[in-house]
Amino acid sequence: MKMVARLPDGIPAHFRKTLWLTLAEKHLASRNVNWGQAERVLFNESTNPDDYELSAQIVKDLHRTGCSLFCGATGQHNQALLKRVLLAYARWNKSVGYCQGLNMLAALILQVMQGSQSATVKVMIYLIEGVLPESYFANNLRGLSVDMAVFRDVLRIKLPDLSRHLDHLQHDSKESGSSYEPPLMDVFTMQWFLTIFSNCLPQPTVLRVWDLLFLEGNQILLRTALAIWQTLSEKMLAVRSADEFYSIMTVLAREMLEFGLMDANNLIKAIDTLTINEVNELREKYVFNITPWTVATVAKKGLKLLYPDPYDSDDDHFQSGSSSTQQRMSTPFSNHPDREKIALDISLLKKQYSKLRERQRQAHIIFTACGNDNLNTTSSPALNHLLLGKSALLTLKGRRIQGAVPPPRVSPKQRHNQTAGGDTLHWKDAARGNTGGECDEGTSRHPGNTPPPSSSSTSASSSSASSPSPGGSCESHREAGDVSVAVEESLSAVSRSSPVSCTSDSSTASSSSSSSTELCDDSSAVPSEDDGSAEGRVTQDADSNGDSPLPCLPRSPDSGRGGHHQRRDSELALMQILQENSQILERIRSSSCSTAIGGGESQFSGSGDEDRFPGEPDDIREIRKKYDRIISRQASCCDALLQPSSSSSSWATPATLERSHSTGPSPGGARSALEELRRSGSLSPTKPSTAPTFNPFPTRTSPRRRKEVAVKLGLYSSTSEDAS
Amino acid sequence: MSYAYLFKYIIIGDTGVGKSCLLLQFTDKRFQPVHDLTIGVEFGARMITIDNKLIKLQIWDTAGQEAFRSITRSYYRGAAGALLVYDITRRETFNHLTTWLEDARQHSNSNMVIMLIGNKSDLESRREVKKEEGDAFAREHGLIFMETSARTAANVEEAFINTAKEIYEKIQEGVFDINNEANGIKIGPQHSPSNASLPPGSQSSSPSSGCC
Numbered sequence: 021m022k023m024v025a026r027l028p029d030g031i032p033a034h035f036r037k038t039l040w041l042t043l044a045e046k047h048l049a050s051r052n053v054n055w056g057q058a059e060r061v062l063f064n065e066s067t068n069p070d071d072y073e074l075s076a077q078i079v080k081d082l083h084r085t086g087c088s089l090f091c092g093a094t095g096q097h098n099q100a101l102l103k104r105v106l107l108a109y110a111r112w113n114k115s116v117g118y119c120q121g122l123n124m125l126a127a128l129i130l131q132v133m134q135g136s137q138s139a140t141v142k143v144m145i146y147l148i149e150g151v152l153p154e155s156y157f158a159n160n161l162r163g164l165s166v167d168m169a170v171f172r173d174v175l176r177i178k179l180p181d182l183s184r185h186l187d188h189l190q191h192d193s194k195e196s197g198s199s200y201e202p203p204l205m206d207v208f209t210m211q212w213f214l215t216i217f218s219n220c221l222p223q224p225t226v227l228r229v230w231d232l233l234f235l236e237g238n239q240i241l242l243r244t245a246l247a248i249w250q251t252l253s254e255k256m257l258a259v260r261s262a263d264e265f266y267s268i269m270t271v272l273a274r275e276m277l278e279f280g281l282m283d284a285n286n287l288i289k290a291i292d293t294l295t296i297n298e299v300n301e302l303r304e305k306y307v308f309n310i311t312p313w314t315v316a317t318v319a320k321k322g323l324k325l326l327y328p329d330p331y332d333s334d335d336d337h338f339q340s341g342s343s344s345t346q347q348r349m350s351t352p353f354s355n356h357p358d359r360e361k362i363a364l365d366i367s368l369l370k371k372q373y374s375k376l377r378e379r380q381r382q383a384h385i386i387f388t389a390c391g392n393d394n395l396n397t398t399s400s401p402a403l404n405h406l407l408l409g410k411s412a413l414l415t416l417k418g419r420r421i422q423g424a425v426p427p428p429r430v431s432p433k434q435r436h437n438q439t440a441g442g443d444t445l446h447w448k449d450a451a452r453g454n455t456g457g458e459c460d461e462g463t464s465r466h467p468g469n470t471p472p473p474s475s476s477s478t479s480a481s482s483s484s485a486s487s488p489s490p491g492g493s494c495e496s497h498r499e500a501g502d503v504s505v506a507v508e509e510s511l512s513a514v515s516r517s518s519p520v521s522c523t524s525d526s527s528t529a530s531s532s533s534s535s536s537t538e539l540c541d542d543s544s545a546v547p548s549e550d551d552g553s554a555e556g557r558v559t560q561d562a563d564s565n566g567d568s569p570l571p572c573l574p575r576s577p578d579s580g581r582g583g584h585h586q587r588r589d590s591e592l593a594l595m596q597i598l599q600e601n602s603q604i605l606e607r608i609r610s611s612s613c614s615t616a617i618g619g620g621e622s623q624f625s626g627s628g629d630e631d632r633f634p635g636e637p638d639d640i641r642e643i644r645k646k647y648d649r650i651i652s653r654q655a656s657c658c659d660a661l662l663q664p665s666s667s668s669s670s671w672a673t674p675a676t677l678e679r680s681h682s683t684g685p686s687p688g689g690a691r692s693a694l695e696e697l698r699r700s701g702s703l704s705p706t707k708p709s710t711a712p713t714f715n716p717f718p719t720r721t722s723p724r725r726r727k728e729v730a731v732k733l734g735l736y737s738s739t740s741e742d743a744s
Numbered sequence: 745m746s747y748a749y750l751f752k753y754i755i756i757g758d759t760g761v762g763k764s765c766l767l768l769q770f771t772d773k774r775f776q777p778v779h780d781l782t783i784g785v786e787f788g789a790r791m792i793t794i795d796n797k798l799i800k801l802q803i804w805d806t807a808g809q810e811a812f813r814s815i816t817r818s819y820y821r822g823a824a825g826a827l828l829v830y831d832i833t834r835r836e837t838f839n840h841l842t843t844w845l846e847d848a849r850q851h852s853n854s855n856m857v858i859m860l861i862g863n864k865s866d867l868e869s870r871r872e873v874k875k876e877e878g879d880a881f882a883r884e885h886g887l888i889f890m891e892t893s894a895r896t897a898a899n900v901e902e903a904f905i906n907t908a909k910e911i912y913e914k915i916q917e918g919v920f921d922i923n924n925e926a927n928g929i930k931i932g933p934q935h936s937p938s939n940a941s942l943p944p945g946s947q948s949s950s951p952s953s954g955c956c
Contacts, residue, residue: 084781210784
């Protein structure tokens with residue numbers, strides 16, 4: 021069939037309906053949809069409250085579908101049909117509802133389905149939920165934004181000349197002293213993708229593109245756009261300004277629609293030959309990093325310049341998920357969208373993990389670089405916890421192995437440590453570390469601690485990292501955090517062993533490094549504030565985590581030390597990672613919750629698609645496995661880095677760290693996590709820790725010193741743990 | 745044809761208030777009752793003359809539906825002027841103005857000139873929002889105000905041109921730093937390249953332009 025679609029003249033028109041419908045029905049069958057039941061609800065004449073607004077919007081657009089079938093007197097009947105179809109789809113998938121552009125798709129499908137509204141809705145469901153990438157029409161068109169970003173990259177790869185030229189026009193207009201210019205081709209690409217070329221190409225051509233789309237999947241979108249730009253590229257290369265580009269493209273777009281700028285067969289052939297191998301990677305890359313539409317906001321607010329908030333629509337995502345959970349009760353068939361959502365959450369999570377992994381690699385270098393320089397920035401104990409964090413941060417910046425590692429984005433994998441890392445432990449550790457001194461309390465916080473088997477010193481952090489966890493989630497995170505502290509500590513051990521670096525007491529170094537870690541971890545709760553103060557130009561981020569308890573602080577006096585932009589950037593990057601990580605963990609937790617809910621409901625929903633849910637725990641497990649792998653890679657990477665050091669005798673294994681991601685850290689940040697920790701005796705671990713005990717990160721840092729500082733700073737009150 | 749300045753505009757407002765029709769009326773001097781809806785953003789341009797200087801208006805017409813907001817926002821930033829449009833026959837489009845205004849102020853440069861437009865003034869019999877109300881809203885928020893009809897072309901030219909005048913004055917007063925990126929003003933090319941490859945009248949709206 022794929023071959024037929026590529027033949028001259030493509031799939032015969034009379035066969036198209038059968039083809040599309042068969043594919044759609046197969047999709048519905050794979051989702052175990054009871055169509056008879058669904059259809060009754062979807063086309064129910066009685067209205068429910070939501071319908072009024074929906075209908076109003078749909079009606080407004082009915083005559084704006086750009087299709088002659090729906091205009092004029094003869095169009096009345098078709099408009100009524102179209103309205104029913106759009107309303108039915110909106111009822112089917114509430115997270116999408118009705119989005120402008122759907123009317124054009126529905127109109128075209130309705131035409132192919134020869135006016136059968138039921139068949140049209142089926143094909144629409146298949147198209148939107150089975151063919152197009154996720155969230156193409158939901159979540160503020162997130163999927164579309166992703167694909168637009170992906171397409172820019174694809175263009176860069178496939179048509180480098182054109183891409184370079186357009187970039188040049190875009191930036192040229194900037195340099196000539198005028199204005200901010202969004203990527204030039206976006207205006208058109210956006211329309212093409214959203215209407216699947218139905219308002220871009222002549223209809224016979226559109227139908228052939230759609231045939232390919234149904235048969236070969238959503239890559240066809242990108243390939244078709246690529247083929248069109250390829251055709252236009254000669255003309256575009258002659259354009260000399262952004263302004264001219266828009267003017268000419270406007271004319272060309274009209275010609276393309278009305279006269280078909282290119283022969284349909286040639287276009288299909290071009291689509292066929294333009295294969296893009298990178299699509300999936302690119303989509304993954306962008307799915308959590310859709311920047312173009314938030315950049316403006318971000319820049320305006322001065323927030324998070326490095327990583328425009330990729331989460332802005334996620335809240336909606338979850339909210340709509342939960343709200344539709346409620347309505348699921350009343351309309352049994354409508355489970356699907358919700359379930360889709362949950363499944364989607366998990367796939368999003370997966371993707372985010374892979375992205376994190378990348379960032380980890382970058383951050384690792386920052387971290388390792390910081391580990392060995394020595395700066396006495398934590399000299400004053402008379403700081404509140406924020407300032408403590410500040411100086412730690414700066415320490416982080418300031419410290420670098422001379423020439424050993426290039427700055428921010430270079431190499432390996434270290435970073436989940438901190439990120440995954442516990443919110444809690446660092447607080448204590450850092451605080452304790454600051455006082456420095458006696459080493460007698462390595463196990464004081466964990467009654468159940470086993471003594472470190474391997475290395476030389478009694479690092480509170482490393483021992484706790486390997487100790488069996490008495491607590492639940494926060495405990496496990498703490499451990500991950502510990503590891504990161506430990507990494508730094510061992511790194512400082514390296515610096516100790518190296519003749520080059522140490523100018524100051526390495527325990528101070530390690531303590532300050534741990535305090536920096538701690539700050540970073542805390543930044544999961546107050547990411548942007550930290551960014552802000554570190555960056556000196558960023559203001560408070562109102563929408564970051566919602567619960568940021570800490571106000572924005574000015575830079576600490578020490579800040580002069582870390583003046584390099586690179587360092588700042590890397591610092592920001594770190595913060596971002598940390599924040600993201602905690603958000604992910606949080607999300608994992610919530611998606612496990614929703615899985616539980618969904619699973620519960622599916623038992624009585626009786627629509628026979630329970631199998632969607634059992635899969636999800638697996639998904640989570642898979643994510644965890646990935647996580648483990650990341651961590652183990654980090655460990656081995658650290659290992660490599662520490663080769664010359666005699667003190668790095670053992671390493672945290674994935675097993676040790678496994679628990680670190682079993683649940684999310686409390687987004688409330690280190691403090692609340694600390695409190696949780698104190699109560700942790702009553703919490704049961706979500707995953708019993710069976711990890712072998714290692715003491716991977718030797719350190720000279722004295723836990724007691726840390727505690728003293730913490731007490732001074734008012735961060736640490738005596739608990740029963742300490743009493744021992 | 746060389747222009748002294750290029751001003752970027754955006755047109756925002758609820759769906760169906762007549763944004764695309766206003767643009768089409770301004771650029772093509774015609775009214776198209778049946779047209780496609782705007783997907784994302786569309787582009788239109790026209791030359792005008794102020795103070796004997798040729799000024800090119802580059803106008804971004806945005807989709808009104810909420811879902812598109814995050815996409816269209818990226819076009820706010822580079823705009824020197826905004827037409828904030830409501831429909832005098834639909835009260836709710838007036839009620840949403842505050843949201844639009846906040847959005848615009850938040851995502852654009854602070855000097856952006858905003859013109860409030862009550863469209864469909866030809867439909868007097870169906871009027872739901874009094875002119876005084878529009879006036880009051882504009883005064884309260886420091887906007888210029890005008891009622892227009894894209895159908896009859898009443899005040900359409902004026903709306904676009906008055907906005908341009910305001911921007912021009914701001915440039916003369918030095919409020920706008922024309923060398924500053926992102927305030928939506930561009931100084932024309934010294935000698936005219938192929939910018940005028942199309943006559944001004946026809947440099948207009950995109951394929952599926954039309955009105956609301």
